[in-house]
Amino acid sequence: GQNIDQPTEMTATEGAIVQINCTYQTSGFNGLFWYQQHAGEAPTFLSYNVLDGLEEKGRFSSFLSRSKGYSYLLLKELQMKDSASYLCAVREGDSWGKLQFGAGTQVVVTP
Amino acid sequence: AAGVIQSPRHLIKEKRETATLKCYPIPRHDTVYWYQQGPGQDPQFLISFYEKMQSDKGSIPDRFSAQQFSDYHSELNMSSLELGDSALYFCASSLGADRTLKNIQYFGAGTRLSVL
Numbered sequence: 001g002q003n004i005d006q007p008t009e010m011t012a013t014e015g016a017i018v019q020i021n022c023t024y025q026t027s028g029f030n031g032l033f034w035y036q037q038h039a040g041e042a043p044t045f046l047s048y049n050v051l052d053g054l055e056e057k058g059r060f061s062s063f064l065s066r067s068k069g070y071s072y073l074l075l076k077e078l079q080m081k082d083s084a085s086y087l088c089a090v091r092e093g094d095s096w097g098k099l100q101f102g103a104g105t106q107v108v109v110t111p
Numbered sequence: 112a113a114g115v116i117q118s119p120r121h122l123i124k125e126k127r128e129t130a131t132l133k134c135y136p137i138p139r140h141d142t143v144y145w146y147q148q149g150p151g152q153d154p155q156f157l158i159s160f161y162e163k164m165q166s167d168k169g170s171i172p173d174r175f176s177a178q179q180f181s182d183y184h185s186e187l188n189m190s191s192l193e194l195g196d197s198a199l200y201f202c203a204s205s206l207g208a209d210r211t212l213k214n215i216q217y218f219g220a221g222t223r224l225s226v227l
Contacts, residue, residue, distance in 0.1 A: 050213075
């Protein structure tokens with residue numbers, strides 16, 4: 001099994017930057033995924049990291065440090081529609097793809 | 112682009128009844144995953160199938176069973192329903208389950224099951 005920890009909630013204003021941290025302890029590691037989920041809707045894929053470093057995709061960037069068991073998702077130029085839950089998910093090294101999710105970070109964007 | 116289709120979107124059942132949830136993966140995707148998400152909780156992995164064979168098993172109760180058919184769609188069968196089974200059930204699909212590849216999982220809109 002594994003533990004995945006991320007903050008419960010974060011609040012930021014429109015146009016600002018928010019960084020969501022995720023730490024994990026796993027028996028094996030084969031990739032870390034970030035998903036966005038609006039209430040009652042399906043999780044939507046945002047980013048994937050398997051090697052150390054930064055992956056940038058538009059307003060969203062994700063960083064991974066495998067030695068530290070640490071990742072973050074950076075959301076830039078926040079928009080009201082970015083208000084959602086952000087889920088950190090780890091794929092175990094010995095699994096055929098199943099994801100272990102963190103509890104999610106609720107991001108609230110204020111005007 | 113075609114996405115993962117789940118049916119029904121909403122389902123209301125009584126205790127001890129049975130339910131069948133269906134999932135149609137993205138065309139050409141050969142792997143499906145089932146997750147259960149309780150209110151205010153993160154998705155919990157139940158089971159997955161690759162090329163019609165079970166590939167992974169998570170915290171799926173013995174009362175539940177699932178299979179993947181020749182057209183790659185999958186069904187989750189739930190029997191002797193309990194109040195605690197009320198949740199959002201997501202299906203996700205990916206192209207391949209090779210753990211050396213990215214294999215992004217794309218999620219369907221979910222089936223909301225309410226057990227009364």
